Amino acid sequence: MKEIICPYYWDCGKISETKELNEYDFNFLQSAVLKKMIFMFIHCPKCSRMFKFDTVKWEAEATHTVAPNIIVEKKKKTTKQLISILDKAKIEIPTAYFDYLTGNNFNSEISIFENEDNFKLYDLNELCEKINIDGKSYLIIRQLKGFVSSLMGIIDETSKSKKEQQFTLTELSNCLTIGYENTRILFIDYRDSNSIWIFHSDNGYDFEKTNKKLNEIIKKSK
Secondary structure, eight states, X not given: OOOXXXXXXXXXXXXXXXXXXXXXXXXXXXXXXXXXXXXXXXXXXXXXXXXXXXXXXTEEEEOOSSXXXXXXXXXXXXXXXXXXXXXXXXOOOOHHHXXXXXXXXXXXXEOOSTTSOOEEEOOHHHHTSEEEETTEEEXXXXXXHHHHHHHTTTSOHHHHHHHHOSOOXXXXXXXXXXXXXXXXEXXXXXXXXXXXXXXXXXXXXXXEEEEEEHXXXXXHXX
16 A cells, blocks of 8 residues: 555654554555445554545545644633533533533543543533634534534445434434543433534544433533
């Protein structure tokens, strides 16, 4: 296969051979090439950061507006300012969870599966930060809308949604992100505003329901 250039040119931008990818990414890339996928995520062997990759054009695209290893001092916004950002974006966080985010008992670490790494919950400031997905800017809390925008037209969602009875792309775009672990995105099912699911951003259109409920996360902190 051809070489891959890291899209984080400002502090990496190094060229890697596909054989340098980790085993999962290498196998995923081989499969994606055969399927002519234009939307997938792999990691740079040099800096370990995830980026979007198009196997047809053989092009990599950065998915972060700021390099993770460049320290940027951020001035935290006030709760009033954050509410204004959410209102402008027409985003409604479940009231009980909003109170949890702005209270004194918020805990950014959460165990989703036994014997696995903890997930990180975004605080309110982080949820209102912006992320670049496929050249467009989205609030982190609404990042699933960005993934859906990129997936539209690539995936035949009809058969999958009927078969697995999980989410259509439209339904997914309405869900709110609350945390992450590596490339796994933790989100609230907007249909009941309580069930917690995982979207595997490195595997196209794959979901996983957890045993956690939003109200349980809130109660556990009290």
